[in-house]
Amino acid sequence: MQHPTFNFVPGPSALYFTAEHHIQEAVRKGIPSISHRSEEFKNIYRHTDSQLRNLLNLPDNYQILFAASATEIWERIAQNLVLQKSGHVVNGAFSEKCLQTAKDYQLQTEEVRAAWGEVQLAQPGSFSDDVEVIHFTLNETSTGAQYPVENIYEIRKAYPEALISVDMVSAAPVLPIDFEQIDCAYFSVQKCFGLPAGLGVWLINDRSLDKFRKNKESGRLTGSYRRLDRIADSARKFQTQETPNVLNIYLLGKIAEDMNQRGIQAIRNDGIYKSVLLYETFRKHPALKPLVLEEKFRSGTVAYAQCEGGAKRFVEALAQKGLCIGTGYGKLKEDCFRIANFPTHSRELIEMLCDELLKIE
Amino acid sequence: MQHPTFNFVPGPSALYFTAEHHIQEAVRKGIPSISHRSEEFKNIYRHTDSQLRNLLNLPDNYQILFAASATEIWERIAQNLVLQKSGHVVNGAFSEKCLQTAKDYQLQTEEVRAAWGEVQLAQPGSFSDDVEVIHFTLNETSTGAQYPVENIYEIRKAYPEALISVDMVSAAPVLPIDFEQIDCAYFSVQKCFGLPAGLGVWLINDRSLDKFRKNKESGRLTGSYRRLDRIADSARKFQTQETPNVLNIYLLGKIAEDMNQRGIQAIRNDGIYKSVLLYETFRKHPALKPLVLEEKFRSGTVAYAQCEGGAKRFVEALAQKGLCIGTGYGKLKEDCFRIANFPTHSRELIEMLCDELLKIE
Numbered sequence: 001m002q003h004p005t006f007n008f009v010p011g012p013s014a015l016y017f018t019a020e021h022h023i024q025e026a027v028r029k030g031i032p033s034i035s036h037r038s039e040e041f042k043n044i045y046r047h048t049d050s051q052l053r054n055l056l057n058l059p060d061n062y063q064i065l066f067a068a069s070a071t072e073i074w075e076r077i078a079q080n081l082v083l084q085k086s087g088h089v090v091n092g093a094f095s096e097k098c099l100q101t102a103k104d105y106q107l108q109t110e111e112v113r114a115a116w117g118e119v120q121l122a123q124p125g126s127f128s129d130d131v132e133v134i135h136f137t138l139n140e141t142s143t144g145a146q147y148p149v150e151n152i153y154e155i156r157k158a159y160p161e162a163l164i165s166v167d168m169v170s171a172a173p174v175l176p177i178d179f180e181q182i183d184c185a186y187f188s189v190q191k192c193f194g195l196p197a198g199l200g201v202w203l204i205n206d207r208s209l210d211k212f213r214k215n216k217e218s219g220r221l222t223g224s225y226r227r228l229d230r231i232a233d234s235a236r237k238f239q240t241q242e243t244p245n246v247l248n249i250y251l252l253g254k255i256a257e258d259m260n261q262r263g264i265q266a267i268r269n270d271g272i273y274k275s276v277l278l279y280e281t282f283r284k285h286p287a288l289k290p291l292v293l294e295e296k297f298r299s300g301t302v303a304y305a306q307c308e309g310g311a312k313r314f315v316e317a318l319a320q321k322g323l324c325i326g327t328g329y330g331k332l333k334e335d336c337f338r339i340a341n342f343p344t345h346s347r348e349l350i351e352m353l354c355d356e357l358l359k360i361e
Numbered sequence: 362m363q364h365p366t367f368n369f370v371p372g373p374s375a376l377y378f379t380a381e382h383h384i385q386e387a388v389r390k391g392i393p394s395i396s397h398r399s400e401e402f403k404n405i406y407r408h409t410d411s412q413l414r415n416l417l418n419l420p421d422n423y424q425i426l427f428a429a430s431a432t433e434i435w436e437r438i439a440q441n442l443v444l445q446k447s448g449h450v451v452n453g454a455f456s457e458k459c460l461q462t463a464k465d466y467q468l469q470t471e472e473v474r475a476a477w478g479e480v481q482l483a484q485p486g487s488f489s490d491d492v493e494v495i496h497f498t499l500n501e502t503s504t505g506a507q508y509p510v511e512n513i514y515e516i517r518k519a520y521p522e523a524l525i526s527v528d529m530v531s532a533a534p535v536l537p538i539d540f541e542q543i544d545c546a547y548f549s550v551q552k553c554f555g556l557p558a559g560l561g562v563w564l565i566n567d568r569s570l571d572k573f574r575k576n577k578e579s580g581r582l583t584g585s586y587r588r589l590d591r592i593a594d595s596a597r598k599f600q601t602q603e604t605p606n607v608l609n610i611y612l613l614g615k616i617a618e619d620m621n622q623r624g625i626q627a628i629r630n631d632g633i634y635k636s637v638l639l640y641e642t643f644r645k646h647p648a649l650k651p652l653v654l655e656e657k658f659r660s661g662t663v664a665y666a667q668c669e670g671g672a673k674r675f676v677e678a679l680a681q682k683g684l685c686i687g688t689g690y691g692k693l694k695e696d697c698f699r700i701a702n703f704p705t706h707s708r709e710l711i712e713m714l715c716d717e718l719l720k721i722e
Contacts, residue, residue: 012394012604020388027381032557033373068429068559071603075585104585190604196393198429198559198606224436224465242432243373243551245559245606 005322006349010141010170010302010340016194017344022254023247032247037239041246045238048253055173055256055264058203059180065231066244067200070169072226073186074098076202077133077165078105080212080228081184083220085110087127087162089147092116092140093330098167099135116143116332117304119297121151124158132211133163133184139171141191142329144304144338145292146175153181163208172201173256173264174271174301174343183207189248192301193255194344199248204228259343267343271300274341274350278303281354287361288314291328291336303339304328311337317360323353366683367710371502371531371663371701377555378705383615384608393608398600402607406599409614416534416617416625419564420541426592427605428561431530433587434547435459437563438494438526439466441573441589442545444581446471448488448523450508453477453501454691459528460496477504477693478665480658482512485519493572494524494545500532502552503690505665505699506653507536514542524569533562534617534625535632535662535704545569550609553662554616555705560609565589620704628704632661635702635711639664642715648722649675652689652697664700665689672698678721684714 007014026032034040049064058064067073078086078101086107088099091114102109110127114120127134134155139146156164163183168175172187179185184204190197212228222228225241234241259267279298282288287308292298307314311327314337318325328336341350368375387393395401410425419425428434439447439462447468449460452475463470471488475481488495495516500507517525524544529536533548540546545565551558573589583589586602595602620628640659643649648669653659668675672688675698679686689697702711 007391007394009394009396012396012607014394015388019393023388024385027376027384030368032380032551033368033370033375035370035373036558068433069603069605071586072429075587078585101585104582104588106582188604190393196606196608197397197604198609221465221467224439224462225432226436227465242430243549243558244430245557246373247557248559 007324008339008345008353009324009326010191010338010342011188012190012197013192013194013340013342014344015196016255016258018258019194019251019255022251026247026250031250034246036243036246042238044246044250044253048249048256049238051253051256051260052201054260056179056203059205061206062179062203063232063235065202065204065235066240066249067202067226068198068245069200070167070186070188071097071200073200073202074101075105076223076226076228077184078102078107079221079223079226080215081163081165081208082107082132083215083218084108085128085131087131087134088112089120089122089134089136090114091119091143091145092137093142094167094169095135095137095140098137117145117291117293119145119147119292119294121148122155124155126155127159127162129159129161131159131162133165134159135165135167137167138175138177139168139299139301141170141302143291143332144299144302145297146171146299148296149177153178156181163211170301173259174268176268179203179205189252192342193252194342195248195251195255198245199252201252204232270347271341271343274345274347275300275303277350277354278339278341281357285358291332301341303341304336306336310334314357314360318353318356321356323356368685369700369706369714370685370687371552371699372549373551373558374553374555374701374703375705376557377616377619379619380555380612380616383612387608387611392611395607397604397607403599405607405611405614409610409617410599412614412617412621413562415621417540417564420566422567423540423564424593424596426563426565426596427601427610428563428587429559429606430561431528431547431549432458432561434561434563435462436466437584437587437589438545439463439468440582440584440587441576442524442526442569443468443493444576444579445469446489446492448472448492448495450481450483450495450497451475452480452504452506453498454503455528455530456496456498456501459498478506478652478654480506480508480653480655482509483516485516487516488520488523490520490522492520492523494526495520496526496528498528499536499538500529500660500662502531502663504652504693505660505663506658507532507660509657510538514539517542524572531662534620535629537629540564540566550613553703554613555703556609556612556616559606560613562613565593631708632702632704635706635708636661636664638711638715639700639702642718646719652693662702664702665697667697671695675718675721679714679717682717684717686714
């Protein structure tokens with residue numbers, strides 16, 4: 001298969017532009033073979049932890065834990081943090097899967113549901129008072145719908161006993177959030193961070209840990225090597241319970257460092273510029289319009305368009321020029337396309353893509 | 362930290378000697394950024410599946426599934442395959458952790474227990490008739506004790522209703538086993554396969570799937586994205602439930618292909634030669650003896666020595682020559698060292714290591 005000049009598929013993403021260098025250097029330095037019980041590994045974890053805290057502006061009462069994937073973290077939240085009931089704001093495939101995971105774990109679930117492409121805001125009163133965790137998806141990758149953080153903070157005030165959990169899989173670190181106003185968040189490394197898949201990052205605060213401890217006392221089964229006290233204890237010593245993906249933990253630290261050097265504000269400003277340009281291009285094109293009709297809910301990291309006459313001609317025409325965009329997700333595949341707007345996609349690249357888009361009839 | 366010329370630590374291992382080339386080629390080909398829902402990914406999975414089947418001589422009624430780590434697979438076995446009771450042959454840290462995982466999942470457990478460095482064979486009658494899974498560890502990495510496969514086959518005949526599960530983490534593909542006489546096995550890629558950590562491989566036969574289905578009917582909670590029917594269904598289409606470690610699945614296929622080209626018998630013969638040489642070196646050295654006293658139980662992949670006067674001087678003297686051996690595991694750290702004898706460690710390298718060992722007083 002001939003490979004595209006550039007990859008705009010929203011995950012796995014094109015590698016961040018410094019990733020290849022770091023991979024080669026990692027192999028040269030023997031990183032894949034170091035012991036995860038060594039000082040060298042602890043230093044790597046420490047470095048990654050410190051760079052991420054800086055990049056995300058993470059409060060001190062948070063811990064950074066590693067898992068295999070965000071998918072796994074849905075499960076670990078259900079196992080560790082919920083005894084009976086979780087609430088879910090559902091408006092696409094990934095928020096749906098998080099809900100399904102809770103059901104698989106035989107939890108009672110409550111929903112605020114919207115059609116794909118829409119955002120239905122949660123309200124005080126949307127959930128029962130005894131809901132234990134309320135799940136939000138900051139950026140629903142399957143529909144290009146971004147959830148307003150102000151509403152998340154409002155719901156947290158309305159449910160002071162509950163934990164607020166935010167799926168930041170295709171949001172972190174680009175879409176800002178105030179971690180002091182939530183309790184738990186997670187992302188994967190193969191989206192905005194532009195790394196090979198194989199690492200999930202779980203951010204939890206002390207309220208989450210306290211809830212876990214209460215759950216544990218109830219005798220409820222809370223898992224094994226991903227039991228929250230076990231991973232949190234290990235993390236405090238910059239260790240993991242199992243042999244982790246050492247290479248990816250190292251690479252994440254390097255990419256986070258590169259992003260810190262660029263400056264998160266600069267990255268976010270670029271993101272806004274590119275996002276505006278992409279939606280403006282959809283507006284100008286007679287056959288395109290954003291899937292998300294309300295402008296304030298349009299994703300700043302995944303630009304999603306509906307295509308009159310179907311998406312195929314756009315995807316194919318761009319592919320012929322070496323520009324590989326994503327098709328719509330699932331049921332949206334025929335009629336929509338998706339363009340990743342991640343830190344690795346430069347302004348110039350997005351400008352070129354937009355120019356090419358406008359040439360297609 | 363100055364890096365050793367060569368790494369004999371039994372995991373994470375030194376990379377297989379072709380791994381670096383495959384990593385660079387993978388990055389060049391854009392493998393880390395391909396979609397796990399693409400034809401290209403299915404072809405990669407297909408290739409890895411086919412090479413592993415060949416290498417391990419896997420019967421057709423087995424499926425090859427991917428997880429994040431062998432540690433995770435302990436958990437998934439407990440979740441999917443056991444309703445009430447599992448049996449465990451325990452003689453070191455890893456067999457102990459597998460047992461602990463079953464206990465964490467609130468299962469009843471039965472044990473055949475030996476001290477570290479020993480092997481206690483299971484007997485017909487060691488476990489209750491209603492035991493559902495019996496766990497063996499083919500190579501206990503923490504003690505260098507290898508379990509005789511003939512006994513595993515015997516126990517399977519004595520417990521025809523039970524599933525036989527074998528931890529092959531530091532055994533596959535070097536230590537042979539007849540998969541027709543077991544039901545479930547698993548390994549990680551960072552031992553004998555010489556790849557970066559971050560992928561576990563789970564081999565299950567149709568009996569295991571049948572047991573899962575029975576368990577599911579009982580209404581027992583069997584997990585979410587790693588529910589066995591879900592991953593097995595995906596695997597049949599060369600897919601995974603979540604975004605997997607695509608890079609490692611690709612690399613595993615390449616390494617397995619290289620090993621097939623070398624020939625598994627040649628690899629095993631080399632392994633035996635190196636193993637004999639290592640234990641012979643321990644015998645010759647006045648201050649060394651194998652930890653495992655009974656020759657027939659000495660590991661063919663991890664050579665473990667007890668050192669009169671402590672292990673430190675051996676580890677340090679060799680490190681100064683750029684030869685990095687492993688310390689003893691856990692409580693054995695002060696008095697023992699471990700030498701990985703994996704396919705990436707050539708005869709010449711092991712010969713050199715043994716010569717250097719004999720120079721140390």
